[in-house]
Amino acid sequence: MKTVAVMDYGMGNLHSVAKALEKVAEGAKVIVTSKAEEILAADRAVLPGVGAMRDCMAEMKRLGLDQLAKEFAQSKPLLGVCVGMQAMFEFSEENAGVECLGMLPGKVLAFDKSMTDPDSGERLKVPHMGWNRVHFAMEKHPMWQGIDDGAHFYFVHSYYVEPADPELIAGFSTYPHAFTAAVAKDNVFAVQFHPEKSQSAGLQLYANFLNWDGNN
Amino acid sequence: MTLAKRIIPCLDVDNGRVVKGVQFVDIRDAGDPVEIARRYDEQGADELTFLDITASSDDRETMVHVVEEVAGQVFIPLTVGGGIRKVEDIRRMLNAGADKVAINTAAVFNPEFVKEAADKFGSQCIVVAIDAKQVGDDKWEIFTHGGRKPTGIDAVEWAIKMVDYGAGEILLTSMDRDGTKNGFDNALVSAVSTAVSVPVIASGGVGNLQHLAEGITKGHADAVLAASIFHFGEYTVGEAKAEMKKAGIEVRL
Numbered sequence: 434m435k436t437v438a439v440m441d442y443g444m445g446n447l448h449s450v451a452k453a454l455e456k457v458a459e460g461a462k463v464i465v466t467s468k469a470e471e472i473l474a475a476d477r478a479v480l481p482g483v484g485a486m487r488d489c490m491a492e493m494k495r496l497g498l499d500q501l502a503k504e505f506a507q508s509k510p511l512l513g514v515c516v517g518m519q520a521m522f523e524f525s526e527e528n529a530g531v532e533c534l535g536m537l538p539g540k541v542l543a544f545d546k547s548m549t550d551p552d553s554g555e556r557l558k559v560p561h562m563g564w565n566r567v568h569f570a571m572e573k574h575p576m577w578q579g580i581d582d583g584a585h586f587y588f589v590h591s592y593y594v595e596p597a598d599p600e601l602i603a604g605f606s607t608y609p610h611a612f613t614a615a616v617a618k619d620n621v622f623a624v625q626f627h628p629e630k631s632q633s634a635g636l637q638l639y640a641n642f643l644n645w646d647g648n649n
Numbered sequence: 650m651t652l653a654k655r656i657i658p659c660l661d662v663d664n665g666r667v668v669k670g671v672q673f674v675d676i677r678d679a680g681d682p683v684e685i686a687r688r689y690d691e692q693g694a695d696e697l698t699f700l701d702i703t704a705s706s707d708d709r710e711t712m713v714h715v716v717e718e719v720a721g722q723v724f725i726p727l728t729v730g731g732g733i734r735k736v737e738d739i740r741r742m743l744n745a746g747a748d749k750v751a752i753n754t755a756a757v758f759n760p761e762f763v764k765e766a767a768d769k770f771g772s773q774c775i776v777v778a779i780d781a782k783q784v785g786d787d788k789w790e791i792f793t794h795g796g797r798k799p800t801g802i803d804a805v806e807w808a809i810k811m812v813d814y815g816a817g818e819i820l821l822t823s824m825d826r827d828g829t830k831n832g833f834d835n836a837l838v839s840a841v842s843t844a845v846s847v848p849v850i851a852s853g854g855v856g857n858l859q860h861l862a863e864g865i866t867k868g869h870a871d872a873v874l875a876a877s878i879f880h881f882g883e884y885t886v887g888e889a890k891a892e893m894k895k896a897g898i899e900v901r902l
Contacts, residue, residue, distance in 0.1 A: 485771055
């Protein structure tokens with residue numbers, strides 16, 4: 434039986450992630466755990482995350498999940514969600530600067546709080562909260578299978594990733610400028626939005642993850 | 650702009666049952682929050698808000714089970730308000746599957762609670778609910794206890810302070826309009842929405858679909874919340890979105 438491990442470091446959305454995975458699991462086993470042996474024994478893993486980067490990194494390190502996430506992605510598919518995605522990069526501007534996992538080249542930047550809508554001139558709110566369209570940059574990636582290019586996904590974040598290598602970008606959204614909504618490299622796929630809160634498109638993404646063997 | 654404006658049906662829950670009469674033509678149990686949540690999800694609701702109006706705190710555990718049930722079946726954001734007074738209350742709701750909690754009275758009596766909550770769980774899950782009444786020209790005051798108790802606090806200043814303390818969103822209800830079906834107090838919504846950097850949800854007074862659109866076009870809200878127009882089957886969420894789209898508003902269809 435396939436097993437997917439949701440890495441537990443006490444950060445908010447892991448139960449929602451697990452519930453969404455269970456919904457589409459069809460025989461696969463979903464476990465929520467911080468135990469190294471359980472994670473390493475799983476076929477695939479999810480690195481979730483919400484809240485402040487400083488706290489997320491501190492908890493990941495305390496539990497040894499920082500090294501584990503890197504090790505895991507060497508051989509098996511790893512899905513990063515929201516802060517879990519941001520943590521995969523080298524550095525975040527949040528909390529006056531936080532060193533991150535460095536699995537992917539690039540950094541995490543704050544949305545400018547004085548952004549305005551180019552059409553209406555209205556102030557754009559931060560956090561970027563709600564349903565926004567995601568456009569594919571890698572339309573053939575197996576993780577996008579069955580999902581429409583331009584489908585709405587649910588976002589809630591004040592920071593966004595800027596990959597050093599644009600080739601990593603698997604999908605983007607606009608607010609008001611284009612920003613990275615999804616990245617992919619080898620066994621890693623990571624999304625800024627919350628698939629577990631994105632209704633049918635989000636569930637499809639999790640279903641795709643359960644069928645994806647990495648390395649695309 | 651591609652970020653859609655949100656439509657949020659609101660359910661008042663008393664001891665695990667939805668009150669204020671929800672009527673769908675083919676619903677089996679009109680008081681079951683799970684069944685109602687599923688129905689709104691199918692109609693295309695962008696989020697759901699549950700307000701726990703249970704009088705006794707002993708019965709609050711019931712709400713935790715409701716949230717757990719809904720979160721296992723409905724995969725859109727869930728906000729829970731009512732009786733959120735301690736960090737432990739927030740933790741319980743988030744662990745049950747809520748994405749955000751709405752803090753109302755507790756914020757007024759102890760603003761530091763908002764700071765503490767945002768610090769612990771992140772601003773993205775802390776909604777501050779504000780009940781305001783007009784007290785003069787372009788002047789609104791905060792009321793607590795379901796609009797019964799005045800506080801002397803100016804609504805716009807309060808919203809700014811709450812965002813400063815870490816609120817990630819403001820749920821703004823006009824006590825003057827609530828239940829009237831005369832539309833949002835768009836002057837109030839606009840005053841708050843343009844004063845703060847975070848999203849504002851307009852609430853109170855929706856009687857028809859045009860009112861929802863006006864909350865966006867006139868009130869400059871980021872999301873609109875309504876209860877009765879959806880509960881009584883007058884309109885579906887889908888019809889509301891079609892109306893908003895006609896008004897030139899970006900919605901998720």
